[in-house]
Amino acid sequence: MRFKGGNTAIRDHAENGKDLHLFQIENNLVRYIGQMIYAGYELVPDVPDKNEEPRSVIVFRLLPLESVEEMRESKTGGINSSGKEIPENWYWAESMDTLRKAAMEAPIQSRDATRASRNVYHRSETVRVYVLRRSNGVCEGCGNPAPFKTKEMRPYLEPHHTRRLSDDGPDHPEWVVAVCPTCHRRAHHAHDSEEYNEFLKKRASILEKEM
16 A cells, blocks of 8 residues: 555644645535644555455544643553653653654554553654654844743743644654744744744754754
8 A cells, every 4th residue: 555645644634834724525515623733644455446346545543632631631651653652751751863863753653542542642742742842942043142031940831733724733854943032932823923933943943954
């Protein structure tokens, strides 16, 4: 089974910095389901095609984008591609090379929705912490120090996805920057937000080349 066209676009949407939206078509009516995250796929054999010939089909597992934030708030633990439990302090204790590699791992292949969700959370958290650590407490937009420290005494900055409307879910580190709240609002709401995002894309690319 080869991935091509729309299948490839779904599979690689996070790496390519693209939003993924799901619609349902029924009785010539289109209903918007919501923004989703690709969480893996499975191959289902012997599905009849339009000519009633059996063939294998790709069935994608998609998760609502907001599920990542819900898992973060509930402190749901992540699992890696091997199914290993990831403790909360792992993201801050591991090396930057290990974090970057984990951020770009392919989603876990599992029919278990919970396992798939926890793997998506793990990849999202990996990207989030990676860019925060990469910034070393300095806004990657304006270059100013973080405005304050968190309860954990870490510099407070916010991850921003430069090629997507949303700021949650997995992505490639080259498309994510750590910015102060002011720069984050500018990237989303300012009159020059498009130009500013282009600047942030170039900034992230430079930073990744230096890693």
